[in-house]
Amino acid sequence: MAITLPKLTNSLYQPAALARGRALRYVVPICLFILATAFEFWEHWREEGMFPLLDRLGTLEVIIFGLVGPIAVYLTVNYLLQIMTELDNARQQTAVINRNLEEIVAARTAALQVSNDELAQANLRLRQLDQMKSDFVALVSHELRTPLTALNGGLEVALQSADTLPPSSRRILEAMASESRRLTQLVQNILDVSRLEAGRLTLNLGPVAVAPLLRRAVELIVGDRRPVIWHLPAQIPPIWADELHYEQIIRNLLRNADKYSPAGKPVDIHVTARDDGVQVEVVDQGAGITPEVQAMMFERFTRGQTGENASPGWGLGLYFARKLTEAQGGQLSVRSPAWPAPGVPGASFSVVFPLAAMAPEELEDD
């Protein structure tokens, strides 16, 4: 982008005006001297019949009117000319500075253009790499599905006759079947993440009754391992969501609460019906989450804990949960500490989903 600076155009500062001024500095005083001296000679000749220089008063008059006036004019014009010359110099200097500035701006603009082009190129390369990564992930996940089918199916066939197997073989096969199901779920999650990022995840939206889904998820994830304290309002309006993905999000939050809570400590579930949606809050009594971890825990491949005490996991769960929530018009947030007592900071994860539109007959009844 080139910048054009305004030029000084006032005619006072033009060199021609200055040259005229320099000439007038001599012409005007000389004319004044001749006129004044001639007038004095004429006046004295007419009144006294003699030339002024022959008496003292006449000489004084010729000096005062014929010389002092023109000298004063000369000095004034000269002074003005000096000011104008200085202004002219300043103008010339400004013009030089302007020119330099324009050159600098042009050079910088060109450099910026080069940087912009490089940045655009780098962006393009990054996008291509990201696309390649997504394609690769999708390809690998697809490729994994065929052997997974054989693996799951083989275990299904083997376990059909589980009664005839020795107990140890049966236990091993059941453990393998459970791990194989987990692997299948992981592959599905990775595929879903890559689809979500590419904007290709198809959502199947409809009304979802929150309470039955929550109870089912709690039964499955928490079971009898720890108490669950429910805080449910009498009426919860159905939300508008993809049922399977909503359950996936809820299960993820429950699994985290279960994973990071000390054994035997309860998990609290608060459900609040709001004007803009239904909020489900899962509150644990774990070690809490520091603000630094909170700031990055929704990124890909990060986990609340690392090191030997960390629970197994992929670090994809919360990232996916938030992405999925946002894709359905909901919000997922974290608050920690969740409890006032310093010994039990805990963490609270909350999801808010919009309400399913009311049926016309419900509106009539209201």
Added chain:
Amino acid sequence: MTEILLVDDDQNLCQLLREYLTGQGHAVYCAANGRAGLRALFEHKPDLMVLDVTMPQVDGWETLKRLREMSDLPVIMLTARDEEADILRGFSLGADDYVCKPFSFAQLAARIRAVLARGRGMDSAEELRAGDLVVNLAARRAQRGAELLNLTPTEFNLLVALMKRPGVVLSSEELVREVWGPQYASEIGFVRRYIWHLRNKIEPDPEHPRYLHNERGFGYRFQAVG
């Protein structure tokens, strides 16, 4: 005994499926690619073909296209891609059903039963029909004519609960018992909203329902009219 031709390049999967389906009372032939599959078709004249999409040489799409030029043999496609565009492509080429990998063998067996029953013009325990609505219980898929309906799992269960008893008025409580479970029988508040959204998805004109009727004060009735 029904004869099934299994066309898939994954030999392990073929072997395991052959074992499973044989145990279910089917005779199973295997072919490793589309060309071999079409040859085996003439040789064995099976009752149904299970066809993998991704194969070397002649792939599943091409095989299905060539097969449909000469036969209306029921075909179930197997694929590792579960995007809607692929599923629709399968149906437009004349597939009878579509199973995404990884699938459970029991689910495939149920779908084989459903497709075979439909092929014989028999009422299938795996399929419900009313007007131009077709609900495939094994595939958990609902269609109105050729259009695939995007129902959530609960909407699907609700529709099935209503369709299984055509002409009968079911109260909200009965529906909740059947769809969500008896422990929620007192929470009938959300049924109306489910019904309304379901109607929006299945009815050609939700203002004048053809299938799902309100019996004010009593409940809901499924009946295809008009």
